[in-house]
Amino acid sequence: MHHFHYAGPNLHCESVDLAAVAQLHGTPTYVYSAATMTDNYARLKAGLSGLDLQICYAMKANSNLAVLRHFANLGAGFDLVSGGEIRRVIAAGADVKTSVFAGVGKSEAEIALALENGIFAFHVESEPELKRISHVAGRLGLKAPIAIRVNPDVDAHTHAKITTGKSDNKFGIPLAAAAAAYEAAARYPHLELKGVQMHIGSQLTSVAPFVEAVCKIAPFVAELKAKYGIKYFSIGGGMGIVYKDALASGQQAWWDAQAPDQRPLTPETYGAALTPLLQPLGLKILLEHGRFMVGNAGVLLARVEHLKRGAGKNFLVVDAAMNDLIRPAMYESFHEIVPLHRDTTRRALTADIVGPICESGDCFAKDRQIQELGEGEFLALMSAGAYGYAMASRYNTRPAAAEVLVHGSAFDLVNARETFEQMTGNERVPAFLK
Numbered sequence: 001m002h003h004f005h006y007a008g009p010n011l012h013c014e015s016v017d018l019a020a021v022a023q024l025h026g027t028p029t030y031v032y033s034a035a036t037m038t039d040n041y042a043r044l045k046a047g048l049s050g051l052d053l054q055i056c057y058a059m060k061a062n063s064n065l066a067v068l069r070h071f072a073n074l075g076a077g078f079d080l081v082s083g084g085e086i087r088r089v090i091a092a093g094a095d096v097k098t099s100v101f102a103g104v105g106k107s108e109a110e111i112a113l114a115l116e117n118g119i120f121a122f123h124v125e126s127e128p129e130l131k132r133i134s135h136v137a138g139r140l141g142l143k144a145p146i147a148i149r150v151n152p153d154v155d156a157h158t159h160a161k162i163t164t165g166k167s168d169n170k171f172g173i174p175l176a177a178a179a180a181a182y183e184a185a186a187r188y189p190h191l192e193l194k195g196v197q198m199h200i201g202s203q204l205t206s207v208a209p210f211v212e213a214v215c216k217i218a219p220f221v222a223e224l225k226a227k228y229g230i231k232y233f234s235i236g237g238g239m240g241i242v243y244k245d246a247l248a249s250g251q252q253a254w255w256d257a258q259a260p261d262q263r264p265l266t267p268e269t270y271g272a273a274l275t276p277l278l279q280p281l282g283l284k285i286l287l288e289h290g291r292f293m294v295g296n297a298g299v300l301l302a303r304v305e306h307l308k309r310g311a312g313k314n315f316l317v318v319d320a321a322m323n324d325l326i327r328p329a330m331y332e333s334f335h336e337i338v339p340l341h342r343d344t345t346r347r348a349l350t351a352d353i354v355g356p357i358c359e360s361g362d363c364f365a366k367d368r369q370i371q372e373l374g375e376g377e378f379l380a381l382m383s384a385g386a387y388g389y390a391m392a393s394r395y396n397t398r399p400a401a402a403e404v405l406v407h408g409s410a411f412d413l414v415n416a417r418e419t420f421e422q423m424t425g426n427e428r429v430p431a432f433l434k
């Protein structure tokens, strides 16, 4: 469910006509719906309402300061992965004390920054990391709260680049070695064993791998509680969203029309399956969803440059490109693409929808059916709120896109389009070339 819909012929986000946003702020521009994020947060919380729950939004999915502040206002902490992300949480006026620090290569400086700001816990991925964190904590005269990431070795049945819970990828410590890792951790003077963590992958569309992983790890979690008095179990993130029928999935009717065994994962299904497995542990439960929280809460607005008609193929060239939204090029992922102004009297067009970058990979959609569109008309790439702007680059010296947040009938620029001076401001031609 989300708040993007046609009101008459025009695509709206909540009560805002998206063409008005495109006209005022130009394109490419990301637009986010505050109400959709609020709903996603509330549904997740309600879905697991029987538990002592702490939702740590995985901010790598979308770390705009306004988005962070919105989630902080709702009561969320953050799952963060770098010193830069710690600084973003602080800059958003939010608190690091309910946030966890994940990632396989935290530097000493990043560990110190997290400790100085009262991080809730470090999620540790290896034994060398235990040593480093204890060392930094000792230097600061502190005890570092930690949880070890245990790899349950389940197949998340998702794209190879976003599966993380198999034994052959770089994340976590295998279950068989986890007891020894906790014993090692307990011997460090400056570590406090506070929890245990798992995360099996991203864009999961069924609850079965989550259930399998929790069942596999739960007995070990109970042992840790008995032995070390750990306080929490983080089951990670990874809940998938609807990409194919993105626009329609904003309406309850679409969900009702799906056959039960075809229905994408919902927070209600997720909560109903996992709550009974987690409740008996008697621990605080942390959730670290990123994509689910923001993915369907954002779109990328673009403008048509040309309709290039070829012999066997048409190309709709738009002003957004793979540098703005890399998911199709990187993961072959699907984004629904819809016109901002719908005109049912127009002919349908089958075209490749492409950006202006000098790469064949700069293609958002192949042989896509869309109403015929001409130069200057706008369209929206749906489900672009997660891993969109956050993964953008400056390839082809294209500036970072603008970002806008909608709240009811109000909207505001929450990140201005980057300027040429900002892009090149740190570059210098050295004296020996002059």
Ligand SMILES: *Cc1c(COP(=O)(O)O)cnc(C)c1O
Residues within 6 Å of the ligand: 058, 060, 061, 079, 102, 199, 201, 202, 203, 236, 237, 238, 239, 288, 289, 290, 291, 292
């Ligand atoms: C990326 C990541 C998440 C969030 O994944 P989503 O698929 O966006 O929910 C959560 N936890 C960890 C450890 C991650 O690396």
